[in-house]
Amino acid sequence: MIALALLIVAGPLAGPVAALAKAKARVAGMTGTAGALVSLAAAIALLGTGLHRTVNLQAWNGFIYIDGLGEFFLLTVSLVTVLAAIGSIGYLSAEEDKGTLSAFQVRLYFVFFGLFASLMLASLETGNLGLLFVLVEGSTLASAALVGLEGKARSLEAAWKYVIISSLGVTIALAGTLFLFYAGTALHLGSDQRLTWPYLFAHAAMLAPQPLRLAFLLAVVGYGTKVGLAPMHTWLPDAHAEAPSPASAMLSAALLNTGMYAIIRFQAITAARLGTGFPRAVLLSFGFASVLIGVLFMVRRGNFKRLFAYSSVEHMGIIAVALGFGGLLGLYGALLHTINHAVAKAVLFLGSGDIALRYRTREATGVGGLMTAAPAAGAALLLGSLAVLGSPPFGLFLSEFTIVRAGFERASPVFPLLLLGLLAVAFIAFARTTTGMITGAPAPAPAAAQAPDQAQAPADPYQGRAARLSAIIPVAAGLALLLVLGLWIPAGLNTAIMHSLAAIT
Amino acid sequence: MAENLSATSPAGVLLDLSGVVILLLAFACLGSKLFNRYVVYYGAQSVVLAFAAGVAAWTFHSVELWILAGVTLAVKGIGIPLATRGLLLRRLAMARDAAISTGLSTSLIAGGGLTAFAYLVTRPQLLPHGVVAAAVVPLSTAVILLGALAMVVRRHTVAQLIGWLIVENGVFLGAITLVATFPFIVEAGIFLDVAAGVLIMLVFVSGLTRQLAEASASELKGLRG
Numbered sequence: 001m002i003a004l005a006l007l008i009v010a011g012p013l014a015g016p017v018a019a020l021a022k023a024k025a026r027v028a029g030m031t032g033t034a035g036a037l038v039s040l041a042a043a044i045a046l047l048g049t050g051l052h053r054t055v056n057l058q059a060w061n062g063f064i065y066i067d068g069l070g071e072f073f074l075l076t077v078s079l080v081t082v083l084a085a086i087g088s089i090g091y092l093s094a095e096e097d098k099g100t101l102s103a104f105q106v107r108l109y110f111v112f113f114g115l116f117a118s119l120m121l122a123s124l125e126t127g128n129l130g131l132l133f134v135l136v137e138g139s140t141l142a143s144a145a146l147v148g149l150e151g152k153a154r155s156l157e158a159a160w161k162y163v164i165i166s167s168l169g170v171t172i173a174l175a176g177t178l179f180l181f182y183a184g185t186a187l188h189l190g191s192d193q194r195l196t197w198p199y200l201f202a203h204a205a206m207l208a209p210q211p212l213r214l215a216f217l218l219a220v221v222g223y224g225t226k227v228g229l230a231p232m233h234t235w236l237p238d239a240h241a242e243a244p245s246p247a248s249a250m251l252s253a254a255l256l257n258t259g260m261y262a263i264i265r266f267q268a269i270t271a272a273r274l275g276t277g278f279p280r281a282v283l284l285s286f287g288f289a290s291v292l293i294g295v296l297f298m299v300r301r302g303n304f305k306r307l308f309a310y311s312s313v314e315h316m317g318i319i320a321v322a323l324g325f326g327g328l329l330g331l332y333g334a335l336l337h338t339i340n341h342a343v344a345k346a347v348l349f350l351g352s353g354d355i356a357l358r359y360r361t362r363e364a365t366g367v368g369g370l371m372t373a374a375p376a377a378g379a380a381l382l383l384g385s386l387a388v389l390g391s392p393p394f395g396l397f398l399s400e401f402t403i404v405r406a407g408f409e410r411a412s413p414v415f416p417l418l419l420l421g422l423l424a425v426a427f428i429a430f431a432r433t434t435t436g437m438i439t440g441a442p443a444p445a446p447a448a449a450q451a452p453d454q455a456q457a458p459a460d461p462y463q464g465r466a467a468r469l470s471a472i473i474p475v476a477a478g479l480a481l482l483l484v485l486g487l488w489i490p491a492g493l494n495t496a497i498m499h500s501l502a503a504i505t
Numbered sequence: 506m507a508e509n510l511s512a513t514s515p516a517g518v519l520l521d522l523s524g525v526v527i528l529l530l531a532f533a534c535l536g537s538k539l540f541n542r543y544v545v546y547y548g549a550q551s552v553v554l555a556f557a558a559g560v561a562a563w564t565f566h567s568v569e570l571w572i573l574a575g576v577t578l579a580v581k582g583i584g585i586p587l588a589t590r591g592l593l594l595r596r597l598a599m600a601r602d603a604a605i606s607t608g609l610s611t612s613l614i615a616g617g618g619l620t621a622f623a624y625l626v627t628r629p630q631l632l633p634h635g636v637v638a639a640a641v642v643p644l645s646t647a648v649i650l651l652g653a654l655a656m657v658v659r660r661h662t663v664a665q666l667i668g669w670l671i672v673e674n675g676v677f678l679g680a681i682t683l684v685a686t687f688p689f690i691v692e693a694g695i696f697l698d699v700a701a702g703v704l705i706m707l708v709f710v711s712g713l714t715r716q717l718a719e720a721s722a723s724e725l726k727g728l729r730g
Contacts, residue, residue: 063690128691130695133695134697137698138694141705144709145705151712153716154728156716164665164666164669164706167702168656171673172649175679178679181683237728238728241728
């Protein structure tokens with residue numbers, strides 16, 4: 001079992017190895033994809049065996065600890081990694097062929113992409129909250145390198161903002177971890193155990209309440225910075241907009257969830273000691289603030305990757321609200337929404353990478369008539385937008401519905417009604433921009449402006465079938481998965497979510 | 506257990522004193538006009554922090570803490586100040602003035618307010634009286650807040666980076682007094698993260714310097730909304 005856990009973390013490192021051996025984008029990308037697939041297979045196997053296990057996986061004094069919740073997030077993150085790794089093949093080889101990125105930059109990309117994925121997966125496998133901090137901060141640094149990869153003034157600005165704000169945030173979370181450690185003074189456990197989640201959770205009743213309260217607040221602010229909860233979200237739209245698209249998919253669909261995972265761990269301990277009232281107040285405040293901010297900034301028309309980024313702020317807010325509602329239904333909705341949002345946002349960002357490559361712009365006004373100019377990209381954007389906005393028959397409808405139901409059941413009806421209202425505004429704001437891109441007359445490709453004799457439709461950016469396929473496969477697979485999740489929740493996934501809930505309640 | 510170290514024992518007094526000096530140096534950073542001094546004060550703060558870690562190591566006979574004290578002295582006390590001064594100030598010929606976006610006195614008054622706030626939040630309920638942690642934790646909280654304030658008011662990217670390192674020093678001070686028994690692997694990991702973080706931030710800063718006139722955050726206005 002431990003071997004399986006190690007395999008999950010080691011899988012994504014195949015890409016960096018290939019890149020260090022000076023492979024071209026295509027080869028490095030395929031190696032990375034193979035590694036990510038190994039990691040996903042191992043995560044599924046671990047989840048499968050986990051359902052029959054009565055004792056949680058634990059080794060090395062709790063430095064490795066995997067329970068149902070960890071297994072569920074491992075599945076989500078490794079799934080997103082596979083999608084983004086496939087997307088990387090096409091995106092990076094197109095950039096390499098065009099000469100936008102040098103061979104060195106391409107190698108850097110694959111090295112840091114693999115490190116980033118591996119560190120995130122590792123952070124989901126540790127029970128030691130101090131090590132969790134170390135790994136989350138490590139993944140911040142690896143992903144910051146991806147954001148700044150293009151080396152232009154804008155991307156460096158985004159990377160600077162990202163690394164400085166996130167590092168400060170995570171340092172605040174470290175202070176929270178410190179207070180949690182202190183709250184456990186009365187436990188008389190060994191020093192390793194006092195930071196180990198299962199021990200703290202089992203002995204939550206003996207923790208000192210005041211330091212614990214402070215610890216939770218600091219953890220939500222700190223890890224909330226990584227999640228992109230408002231008002232700590234300011235790095236998020238810049239980083240998502242400036243990173244190469246497959247890296248944006250990883251940021252939005254994997255990194256934000258890792259931060260949320262850390263918050264769930266702290267919430268479980270706090271709720272066990274102080275009751276659900278305090279964590280609920282905190283999470284509902286940050287959650288609604290994020291939904292509101294996300295929705296308001298989506299109204300503006302402009303860079304479409306920023307639009308998707310603000311939609312991530314909104315969805316992370318929804319998950320925080322769901323955690324705040326709590327109860328079986330609320331937590332179930334939160335986890336279901338996590339995996340749905342991850343897949344939908346991966347689809348959107350990978351699809352947007354395709355569009356950005358074709359039009360060489362990230363401004364929504366520069367793109368039009370996708371349905372006629374590039375039907376596959378247009379369809380992906382249309383279906384992806386519908387999915388992420390929570391329309392049936394996609395999975396997000398089901399999870400948002402569950403969360404609203406949880407709200408009616410567990411809190412005053414004001415909250416779920418407010419959430420519904422905000423979701424409606426989000427729908428209009430988001431669709432206003434994307435419909436403009438999908439329908440209408442095709443916008444001329446930027447190259448056509450200088451060379452009018454060229455075709456009106458934007459040029460196909462890919463060379464070779466492998467690259468072209470790698471742009472389509474993850475988007476199509478993601479959409480199919482969302483459709484399945486919207487029609488029914490597979491029995492295995494249902495059991496997995498119930499199993500994770502059992503680990504934290 | 507470090508958290509129960511009496512405030513009147515020699516080690517307790519030394520730790521308490523180091524905490525006070527670290528807070529004063531954080532104020533000195535906040536109030537210094539010149540870049541050189543700002544970096545020197547940060548270096549001095551790290552040296553005092555290494556001393557405090559040494560005191561804790563000596564008291565608890567902890568080899569790990571000795572190692573951490575040594576590494577803190579070498580990297581934070583000497584390495585980072587030299588690197589930022591030599592590499593960035595000299596080679597990139599940046600302005601010697603560490604620009605501040607509010608008035609100097611305003612930022613110092615805000616710093617005083619934050620220190621009072623730190624005492625308000627941490628002192629009364631959290632810790633039993635008479636232990637050294639009760640005295641040092643409010644100090645370290647104040648250092649964290651002052652570092653964050655320096656990140657906010659300083660315009661230059663390198664100054665912001667050092668602001669983050671001041672925050673880190675505050676957390677470290679809290680860690681050695683509150684929980685001297687923090688697992689070593691975690692402490693080492695944190696240190697590695699800080700070192701890697703500084704490295705990557707310096708790469709970004711030199712990249713920004715090549716693109717912009719002086720890598721001041723006031724020039725970082727391309728991304729909005």
